[in-house]
Amino acid sequence: MAAALKTSGSFCGTQQQQRLQSTRDQFLLGSSHLNFKQCKSKKIRKPAPLCVRATSSKLELDFNDPSWKQKFQEDWERRFSLPSITDIYDLKPRTTTFSLKKNRTPTGDENVDMWNGYVNNDDRALLKVIKYSSPTSAGAECIDPDCSWVEQWVHRAGPRKEIYYEPKEVKAAIVTCGGLCPGLNDAIRQIVFTLETYGVKNIVGIPFGYRGFFEKGLKEMPLSRGLVENINLNGGSFLGVSRGGAKTSEIVDSIQARRIDMLFVLGGNGTHAGANAIHEECRKRKLKVSVVAVPKTIDNDILLMDKTFGFDTAVEEAQRAINSAYIEARSAYHGIGLVKLMGRSSGFIAMHASLSSGQVDVCLIPEVPFTLDGEFGVLRHLEHLLKTKGFCVVCVAEAAGQELLQKSGATDASGNVILSDIGVHMQQKVIKMHFKDIGVPADVKYIDPTYMVRACRANASDAILCTVLGQNAVHGAFAGFSGITSCICNTHYVYLPITEVIKAPKRVNPNSRMWHRCLTSTGQPDFH
Numbered sequence: 151m152a153a154a155l156k157t158s159g160s161f162c163g164t165q166q167q168q169r170l171q172s173t174r175d176q177f178l179l180g181s182s183h184l185n186f187k188q189c190k191s192k193k194i195r196k197p198a199p200l201c202v203r204a205t206s207s208k209l210e211l212d213f214n215d216p217s218w219k220q221k222f223q224e225d226w227e228r229r230f231s232l233p234s235i236t237d238i239y240d241l242k243p244r245t246t247t248f249s250l251k252k253n254r255t256p257t258g259d260e261n262v263d264m265w266n267g268y269v270n271n272d273d274r275a276l277l278k279v280i281k282y283s284s285p286t287s288a289g290a291e292c293i294d295p296d297c298s299w300v301e302q303w304v305h306r307a308g309p310r311k312e313i314y315y316e317p318k319e320v321k322a323a324i325v326t327c328g329g330l331c332p333g334l335n336d337a338i339r340q341i342v343f344t345l346e347t348y349g350v351k352n353i354v355g356i357p358f359g360y361r362g363f364f365e366k367g368l369k370e371m372p373l374s375r376g377l378v379e380n381i382n383l384n385g386g387s388f389l390g391v392s393r394g395g396a397k398t399s400e401i402v403d404s405i406q407a408r409r410i411d412m413l414f415v416l417g418g419n420g421t422h423a424g425a426n427a428i429h430e431e432c433r434k435r436k437l438k439v440s441v442v443a444v445p446k447t448i449d450n451d452i453l454l455m456d457k458t459f460g461f462d463t464a465v466e467e468a469q470r471a472i473n474s475a476y477i478e479a480r481s482a483y484h485g486i487g488l489v490k491l492m493g494r495s496s497g498f499i500a501m502h503a504s505l506s507s508g509q510v511d512v513c514l515i516p517e518v519p520f521t522l523d524g525e526f527g528v529l530r531h532l533e534h535l536l537k538t539k540g541f542c543v544v545c546v547a548e549a550a551g552q553e554l555l556q557k558s559g560a561t562d563a564s565g566n567v568i569l570s571d572i573g574v575h576m577q578q579k580v581i582k583m584h585f586k587d588i589g590v591p592a593d594v595k596y597i598d599p600t601y602m603v604r605a606c607r608a609n610a611s612d613a614i615l616c617t618v619l620g621q622n623a624v625h626g627a628f629a630g631f632s633g634i635t636s637c638i639c640n641t642h643y644v645y646l647p648i649t650e651v652i653k654a655p656k657r658v659n660p661n662s663r664m665w666h667r668c669l670t671s672t673g674q675p676d677f678h
């Protein structure tokens with residue numbers, strides 16, 4: 151165990167470890183019931199201000215206990231087990247009707263036995279594959295102070311040999327919620343295709359998000375392969391989206407009245423919280439309904455998964471804006487290109503677009519605090535860039551530097567905080583004024599591509615992701631799961647219980663290799 155002092159059920163570390171620890175806390179808070187709480191210890195040696203103990207309302211781990219790993223894994227197994235309609239119903243499975251064998255028999259039985267294309271319910275994928283040797287390794291996510299290797303398995307997604315619904319009797323509904331996101335139509339299309347492959351005839355779209363469940367005048371739309379065949383050629387949502395208005399009991403009343411058996415919910419973290427509430431309410435009412443979510447958001451801020459669909463496309467579009475800012479800045483005398491990019495609470499788009507464009511000198515994200523003034527401030531660095539290079543490009547995430555701005559306190563219909571405009575502030579109040587004050591000419595070109603990065607068609611990688619996630623969502627529902635999300639973890643396609651992914655928004659880890667790579671690329675110093 152590197153530089154860590156072990157006490158009973160707690161461990162201490164250096165300041166650097168403390169910073170790492172907070173990142174790890176975020177990981178664990180977001181992905182586990184296991185929390186690391188600050189505690190007092192007399193055995194602290196310098197430099198070791200941190201002393202933590204693993205605690206949880208459900209699980210208390212003492213790392214001196216030789217069986218702690220087993221306890222952790224049992225808890226993990228419990229948390230990541232998939233809720234199923236069989237938890238409340240004593241249901242007999244039937245043989246699946248999903249088969250890709252050509253000569254399909256009416257019952258499907260023959261093909262099922264002959265085809266090895268099914269996923270076993272006991273198949274698992276590993277969520278984490280790096281073995282960190284120390285909590286001080288870049289981006290380390292450790293469970294104990296020794297950073298022991300603990301296998302964290304999650305359920306593999308895909309079609310099962312046995313299903314819990316009779317396809318001919320199923321009514322399936324699809325709803326898209328939150329903001330727009332590239333790939334929504336690709337996912338809708340694949341859900342419809344896959345449902346039809348099982349033999350489902352009754353498929354409907356709920357218009358304009360959760361609102362479509364109870365707003366008078368909004369009618370469900372019958373969907374079929376023929377109708378959705380080409381919808382992926384356009385951006386947006388074929389069904390429409392909306393924020394707010396999620397009244398779980400009314401939604402479930404509506405699900406009951408419409409006799410919906412499967413609900414496919416496409417959306418971000420808010421939508422997932424809503425989907426889980428619907429799943430819980432259905433359980434409470436003992437309804438045989440499978441609620442399966444598909445994670446979409448350009449922000450990429452959902453825990454545990456590699457990425458959400460739409461993120462890649464948003465990054466690709468964002469780098470076009472950066473490229474324009476670069477061209478403008480480079481062609482002007484003392485040009486400063488400034489681009490603001492979306493991301494409600496995290497800087498993933500700004501970081502990845504900065505990395506992919508390779509044209510950014512300064513990338514500012516909410517996870518990494520910065521100062522504008524003073525010797526180590528952003529402005530001094532911009533002066534330096536104008537002096538040495540003649541121009542520069544700044545990329546700022548919309549949630550960055552909010553502490554520098556006046557808060558309106560306003561929220562959107564879903565209850566999300568409406569952010570103050572850091573882009574306009576940086577352009578008008580900071581950069582322009584600063585260079586005027588110091589008498590140095592600066593030609594600031596500001597680009598805000600906000601809705602352009604999400605109101606577009608999915609790129610190839612997102613189209614594939616939507617295809618797989620949409621298909622797997624249907625397989626998950628037929629397998630009887632509910633309250634799950636169909637996602638990609640560590641390059642494998644898996645199902646996770648929604649409860650595990652909505653514990654907190656995912657944020658950029660400032661100690662991750664990715665952020666370090668971004669800093670290497672921009673060459674920016676620490677701004678504090």
Ligand SMILES: Nc1ncnc2c1ncn2[C@@H]1O[C@H](COP(=O)(O)OP(=O)(O)OP(=O)(O)O)[C@@H](O)[C@H]1O
Pocket residue numbers: 327328329330359360361392393394395396417418419420421422423424425427446447448449563564566
């Ligand atoms: N905690 C919650 N419980 C139930 N419903 C919720 C919850 N949070 C949000 N919702 C509902 O989910 C829907 C979408 O939420 P939200 O507007 O936050 O978008 P999102 O799913 O996070 O996607 P995006 O990434 O585009 O913002 C809204 O109709 C909202 O009312």
Ligand SMILES: O=P(O)(O)OC[C@H]1O[C@](O)(CO)[C@@H](O)[C@@H]1O
Pocket residue numbers: 329330393418447448449492493494548562604
């Ligand atoms: O203007 P709207 O539709 O409320 O959405 C803005 C927000 O939606 C997102 O695009 C997705 O959450 C954020 O990046 C952004 O803050």
Ligand SMILES: [Mg+2]
Pocket residue numbers: 328418419420447494
């Ligand atoms: Mg959200």
